[in-house]
Amino acid sequence: MVLIIITGGQVTPEIETPHSATILDVKRGIEERLNVEVKRQTLWLDEIMLQDEDRVGNYFPQRYGVLRLSVTPWPGDPKCIIWVRNKNEHLGFVRIRETVMVADLRSKIERRWGILSGVTMFHLDTEMIDDRPLSAYYITDNSVVEIKIEIETR
Template identity: 40%
Template sequence: MVLLCVAGGEITPLIEVFYFDTVLNLKEMIQDALGVEIGRQTLVYDERALLDDEEIRHCIFGQDPATVTLRVAPLPEGTKIAVQLESSLKQGSMRTRETDSVADLRNKIERRWGLRNCSISLFHLDIQMNEDLPLSAYYVVDGAKIDVQVTFLEEGR
């Protein structure tokens, strides 16, 4: 077994693969873990793009866990994705772009859900998202689930 750290975004999962697995098998595991379609993934190790048919044992990873960089091909400009929103108050879906910031999505949620005098935090894959970063930094793709945490503020503050 080889333990690989998949870097490239704000979420860095650890994935175990067998020596005889292929890079394509690894991409399938990444799709399962992050939701990123295989066709949009490029994996890079030691400044070299890994080929789908390469076996993991031929990649000569140095340390354990080795770090593989995931590069995600962007969607065509202007393409919207649907994200699933879940909170203790409400559930629903919303269309957005992967390039929108986390703050942009939070503002859309506030307006559409009619939330005022509250603090909203957004989570994807159990990681709290930084408002200054784009959704793509957290691998928010079509169909992604976003957990919305709403905290109401006391009046007069």
């Protein structure tokens, strides 16, 4: 088995796979974990673009390895649906482009639900930082963003 660490964004998932698995198998695991379609993924080992039919063991004879993931944006930059929840309670959804900044999503959530301030957002258990694009957190259509609302007491 090989533990593959996926870099390239603010979220760093790990996927365990047999040496005999193909790069396509790794991409399917990424799709399962990150909700990023296989056809949008490109995996890199240093400057080498890996091909779907390549075997993991050809690149990682040892027990772990690191690959960089790049995600191709949708043509035309369409809006996607982002589900918003707070403590396992689904609040609803917003429509936004996956290429905008986290701060834009925060503003949209605050306006939609009348929250004045104090919203912390998470995707895949990673706190989202305002000056990063949503794509850095692998936000795609039907992603779920969890919010935590800090209420100041007086």
